[in-house]
Amino acid sequence: MSLQNRVDPFGVIHARSEKGTMMGNRGGRIHYPATKTLTNRRWAGKAWIICVTSFKGSKREVMGEGYTELFFLDEVTALASGHRPCFECRRPAAKAYQAAWQKAANLDSPPKVGVMDPTLHNERVEDKIFRTHTIAKEKLVSGVMFSHGGEVLVMKQDRLLQWSFSGYSQSPLTQHDLPEHVTCLTPPATIAALTCGYEPLWHETAK
Numbered sequence: 001m002s003l004q005n006r007v008d009p010f011g012v013i014h015a016r017s018e019k020g021t022m023m024g025n026r027g028g029r030i031h032y033p034a035t036k037t038l039t040n041r042r043w044a045g046k047a048w049i050i051c052v053t054s055f056k057g058s059k060r061e062v063m064g065e066g067y068t069e070l071f072f073l074d075e076v077t078a079l080a081s082g083h084r085p086c087f088e089c090r091r092p093a094a095k096a097y098q099a100a101w102q103k104a105a106n107l108d109s110p111p112k113v114g115v116m117d118p119t120l121h122n123e124r125v126e127d128k129i130f131r132t133h134t135i136a137k138e139k140l141v142s143g144v145m146f147s148h149g150g151e152v153l154v155m156k157q158d159r160l161l162q163w164s165f166s167g168y169s170q171s172p173l174t175q176h177d178l179p180e181h182v183t184c185l186t187p188p189a190t191i192a193a194l195t196c197g198y199e200p201l202w203h204e205t206a207k
Contacts, residue, residue: 003063004038007070009080009145009152009163009185011130013042018165020071021203023051024083028067036063042128044068046121047113048083050075055089073165074203076154079194080145080185082124084116097198104192116189123187135184135191137175143194146182148173156206167205 006016007024027045031038050072062069072078075085075093085094098110105111124131132147140146145154145163152163153171160171184191194200 003036005063005068005070006165007072007078007081008165009077010132010147011042011081011124013038013070014165016165018073020077021053021074022072022078022201023053024049024070024072024078024086025051025067026070026083029065030068031063033063033065038068043125046117048081048117048120048124049086050078050083050093051086051089073163073167074206075200076143076145076202076206077163079143079187079190079200080154082120082130082187084120084190087113093201097193100193100196100198101189103196104189119189120187123189133184133188134181136181137178139191139195140175140182141191141195143186143198143200144191145185147185148178148182152185156202161206167203169205 002015002017004013004015006014006018006020008014026043027047030041030044060066060069072081085097087094101116102110135146140155142155142157145152153173154161154163155175160173160175161168162171
């Protein structure tokens, strides 16, 4: 039976058989090690990070005694669900994300995780419910996920792709077909970082 550790772009955790290409966590353990099932919590802290699935040959028991390992289709999905790059296993990506955030916010120095994590948390959760945001379709940039017509869509350059747990497919829609405003899943701070040049990792089906 599949473990409940696969995250969709809304931030909801599912039990799915498809494997993700990126891993992450939400600040600690949110599962019972004995049964490998989730508790009633969906995060243990505000540091929601995106990691690689293999780092320096380390081995882990998934949903063991340590933090709860979560899996994503790709980094684009993880960003939409409110996570950010890890400064340990993905330091170059984390520094690039930090620099894009600095540029977007016009800061004198790169923001610390103590600034980024609370900001992202406020943008992704309200009263323990995952939030969405309304955005004008003209402000959609590559890597921004949104919902429309019961589907999750994402911009990739000038194309619209449709998301699923197994990968992306070409949407029959174009940006011109969308309403003036759409329901955005990616947090505003991450949208700003994407707008200012941060380039996330995509699943191979997005090519």
